[in-house]
Amino acid sequence: MNTKLPPRTVERLSKYRRLLDKYKDLEGAHIYSHKLAGLLNLTPEQVRRDLMLIGITGNHRRGYNIKELIGMIGNTIDRHEGQQVALVGIGNLGRAVLGFIRKAETRMNIVAAFDIDRSKINTHIGNVPCFHLHDARQVVRDKSIRIAILTVPPEVAVATTAMLLQSGIRGILNFTSVHLDVPPGIYLKDYDIITSLEEIGFFIQE
Amino acid sequence: MNTKLPPRTVERLSKYRRLLDKYKDLEGAHIYSHKLAGLLNLTPEQVRRDLMLIGITGNHRRGYNIKELIGMIGNTIDRHEGQQVALVGIGNLGRAVLGFIRKAETRMNIVAAFDIDRSKINTHIGNVPCFHLHDARQVVRDKSIRIAILTVPPEVAVATTAMLLQSGIRGILNFTSVHLDVPPGIYLKDYDIITSLEEIGFFIQE
Numbered sequence: 001m002n003t004k005l006p007p008r009t010v011e012r013l014s015k016y017r018r019l020l021d022k023y024k025d026l027e028g029a030h031i032y033s034h035k036l037a038g039l040l041n042l043t044p045e046q047v048r049r050d051l052m053l054i055g056i057t058g059n060h061r062r063g064y065n066i067k068e069l070i071g072m073i074g075n076t077i078d079r080h081e082g083q084q085v086a087l088v089g090i091g092n093l094g095r096a097v098l099g100f101i102r103k104a105e106t107r108m109n110i111v112a113a114f115d116i117d118r119s120k121i122n123t124h125i126g127n128v129p130c131f132h133l134h135d136a137r138q139v140v141r142d143k144s145i146r147i148a149i150l151t152v153p154p155e156v157a158v159a160t161t162a163m164l165l166q167s168g169i170r171g172i173l174n175f176t177s178v179h180l181d182v183p184p185g186i187y188l189k190d191y192d193i194i195t196s197l198e199e200i201g202f203f204i205q206e
Numbered sequence: 207m208n209t210k211l212p213p214r215t216v217e218r219l220s221k222y223r224r225l226l227d228k229y230k231d232l233e234g235a236h237i238y239s240h241k242l243a244g245l246l247n248l249t250p251e252q253v254r255r256d257l258m259l260i261g262i263t264g265n266h267r268r269g270y271n272i273k274e275l276i277g278m279i280g281n282t283i284d285r286h287e288g289q290q291v292a293l294v295g296i297g298n299l300g301r302a303v304l305g306f307i308r309k310a311e312t313r314m315n316i317v318a319a320f321d322i323d324r325s326k327i328n329t330h331i332g333n334v335p336c337f338h339l340h341d342a343r344q345v346v347r348d349k350s351i352r353i354a355i356l357t358v359p360p361e362v363a364v365a366t367t368a369m370l371l372q373s374g375i376r377g378i379l380n381f382t383s384v385h386l387d388v389p390p391g392i393y394l395k396d397y398d399i400i401t402s403l404e405e406i407g408f409f410i411q412e
Contacts, residue, residue: 096299
């Protein structure tokens with residue numbers, strides 16, 4: 001498996017697949033790089049370069065076979081058995097994220113939720129069992145969880161992250177606005193709403 | 207105002223400011239580009255290039271003056287009067303996003319919320335008044351709103367977007383998993399949770 005791909009390429013490959021997924025049952029359907037590029041505000045060169053990196057070259061006359069494309073992207077970016085994910089912090093945001101992921105077609109399985117509110121422990125959020133954060137080490141090992149989605153209040157973000165890393169978590173999707181310092185080998189991705197809004201604000205200035 | 211900056215630069219400038227904001231009251235405090243870079247997993251060259259683009263050069267011996275840096279970034283990316291933002295769709299996710307933005311220090315002001323559930327219309331979510339989506343055109347004009355945060359259910363995302371654009375919205379932060387087609391001149395930013403998870407999953411593979 002090629003883990004040398006740049007993060008932006010992986011991000012785009014995932015987007016190509018999500019966009020194409022609805023056409024996957026169309027037997028023999030093809031798409032041109034410029035069409036795919038147009039749908040995602042990219043250049044056709046970018047799309048062709050990304051696909052070339054995972055060994056796909058299109059047909060000049062017909063473009064890319066959609067079904068093959070989806071398959072090859074999956075071979076590149078998916079683990080075969082799927083990935084086990086924990087949701088950490090069950091407030092409004094945590095519930096919203098959970099609902100969102102449940103509706104999507106993905107191999108990312110949320111198999112545990114953590115909180116410190118005793119009224120939530122040993123209940124289920126949707127179908128997901130909820131545990132006390134103090135049991136994270138045990139649960140993370142038992143369920144082979146490697147990714148955590150962090151939706152705790154900002155004031156406990158740093159302490160919670162330390163605990164998750166000690167429990168064996170290797171990747172974190174950080175929904176708190178808090179800057180997290182993680183050691184090398186841990187993959188951290190920040191979801192920063194304010195930064196996104198400020199970016200939009202900048203680009204719509206007259 | 208320089209709207210020629212690349213989106214990624216604007217994104218990073220916003221991050222520099224959010225990270226430095228907590229040090230802003232330290233009179234005379236400085237920071238080196240390599241320190242700032244390290245905190246955000248960037249290279250010092252990247253940081254220096256970004257800051258050079260908005261006319262800031264650091265002092266070789268002391269680095270960048272933090273207060274000046276925050277001010278210059280603000281002069282570049284903020285509108286002076288702040289920006290009026292609407293929240294569209296008041297479910298769990300909408301409420302969570304609203305709470306998140308309220309706690310952050312930002313010039314992004316959520317001044318209206320929209321929904322179609324009559325039990326929510328004419329109430330307040332936090333301090334934010336809630337209107338029927340059918341009144342969007344009027345409210346958007348009256349309150350000079352230019353940005354919308356889209357947290358509606360996926361099945362109504364496309365229709366809602368069309369309505370918002372007709373109402374004069376110029377920028378959209380899309381939290382639905384739906385691909386939106388927007389005309390040139392509209393700035394769209396997708397918040398794609400699945401793509402982020404798949405990216406993390408890829409990079410933590412052994």
